[in-house]
Amino acid sequence: MEDKILEVKNLVKYFDVGKADILKAVNDVSFHIFKGETYGLVGESGCGKSTIGRTILGLYEKTSGDVWFNYENVHGLSEKEQFALYRKMQMIFQDPYASLNPRSTIREIISEPLEVHGIFKKKKDLMNRVYELLEEVGLSRDHVNRYPHEFSGGQRQRIGIARALALNPDFIIADEPISALDVSVQAQVVNLMKRLQREKGLTFLFIAHDLSMVKQFSDRIGVMYLGNLVEETDGEDLYENPLHPYTKALLSAIPIPDPDIEEERERIILEGELPSPINPPSGCVFRTRCPMAMDICKDVKPVWQEIKSGHRVACHLYDQNYKDSPPTGPQRTKEMEEEEIQA
Numbered sequence: 001m002e003d004k005i006l007e008v009k010n011l012v013k014y015f016d017v018g019k020a021d022i023l024k025a026v027n028d029v030s031f032h033i034f035k036g037e038t039y040g041l042v043g044e045s046g047c048g049k050s051t052i053g054r055t056i057l058g059l060y061e062k063t064s065g066d067v068w069f070n071y072e073n074v075h076g077l078s079e080k081e082q083f084a085l086y087r088k089m090q091m092i093f094q095d096p097y098a099s100l101n102p103r104s105t106i107r108e109i110i111s112e113p114l115e116v117h118g119i120f121k122k123k124k125d126l127m128n129r130v131y132e133l134l135e136e137v138g139l140s141r142d143h144v145n146r147y148p149h150e151f152s153g154g155q156r157q158r159i160g161i162a163r164a165l166a167l168n169p170d171f172i173i174a175d176e177p178i179s180a181l182d183v184s185v186q187a188q189v190v191n192l193m194k195r196l197q198r199e200k201g202l203t204f205l206f207i208a209h210d211l212s213m214v215k216q217f218s219d220r221i222g223v224m225y226l227g228n229l230v231e232e233t234d235g236e237d238l239y240e241n242p243l244h245p246y247t248k249a250l251l252s253a254i255p256i257p258d259p260d261i262e263e264e265r266e267r268i269i270l271e272g273e274l275p276s277p278i279n280p281p282s283g284c285v286f287r288t289r290c291p292m293a294m295d296i297c298k299d300v301k302p303v304w305q306e307i308k309s310g311h312r313v314a315c316h317l318y319d320q321n322y323k324d325s326p327p328t329g330p331q332r333t334k335e336m337e338e339e340e341i342q343a
């Protein structure tokens with residue numbers, strides 16, 4: 001059996017946003033990540049990806065649910081135990097401009113986690129570690145006394161990666177690490193992360209809003225919509241056998257380089273607006289925009305269930321009657337629906 005490094009169980013995170021309003025940012029999300037793999041978490045902006053990352057790291061307090069890291073319950077530890085545990089988990093942020101203190105030198109930025117955790121007694125050892133980290137991410141030791149604004153976006157993200165690596169973590173949450181970068185440097189940063197993963201046996205939670213970005217980098221992918229995980233499987237299976245209507249719509253929006261396929265392809269345009277997480281739809285949160293919505297979707301929240309080995313989905317189309325021959329897409333007709341209801 002593969003070893004799980006992280007297990008998130010029924011995680012809920014609500015924000016109190018005043019006037020008695022509760023914003024349901026993450027609503028009962030469960031998934032796990034195996035040691036050494038990259039788990040891609042994808043979904044449009046505002047669906048709760050960063051909140052999941054931050055709650056795993058304890059930057060946000062959970063509302064309910066559990067997070068297990070190396071089979072230890074992260075939220076059940078003493079402060080001291082948590083401090084030790086968080087050495088093993090680090091985060092790389094989306095915006096390399098905002099996440100580096102503009103008044104700190106590169107040396108201060110990278111050595112900070114080492115100092116906080118009191119890793120080195122001698123200044124010289126600390127400096128050597130900073131040099132080593134800079135070189136690992138493709139920067140030069142001559143850069144140590146410079147400030148973040150003297151670097152390009154790609155270089156700044158390398159600095160962020162060096163800082164995340166400083167404590168030799170096992171697990172890194174990379175929250176849209178390439179979304180803010182020029183397309184020309186995105187691949188370089190992805191390749192750097194891949195190399196570091198190989199060399200150090202790192203596990204990644206790779207967050208992105210764009211499915212084509214996660215595809216290249218992830219072993220397994222989870223698709224989110226409005227605070228909920230709606231589908232999960234390995235990268236290839238997701239592209240070849242998407243089950244959830246939302247995943248199908250996301251996939252249909254990705255251009256395919258082959259013009260013949262591209263021309264024949266049906267693009268699924270989602271109707272309506274993204275509902276507010278303060279007042280999400282009843283039942284299935286996707287139903288207000290789902291081309292396949294049925295009566296049951298309004299009343300009953302679909303269960304997060306494993307349909308095939310390793311392929312999970314939360315959608316009433318895959319409840320028992322549909323399980324063996326799920327309808328394939330929006331081309332499903334009213335008559336088909338009626339037949340199914342009668343059956």
Ligand SMILES: Nc1ncnc2c1ncn2[C@@H]1O[C@H](COP(=O)(O)OP(=O)(O)O)[C@@H](O)[C@H]1O
Pocket residue numbers: 015017023024025043044045046047048049050051052277
């Ligand atoms: N600290 C916070 N206080 C209130 N609402 C928040 C906070 N952080 C995130 N949210 C809200 O939670 C929802 C999910 O946000 P987020 O996790 O940042 O989404 P994503 O990373 O997928 O873009 C959004 O509606 C966002 O406005």
Ligand SMILES: [Mg+2]
Pocket residue numbers: 049050051175176
């Ligand atoms: Mg985010």
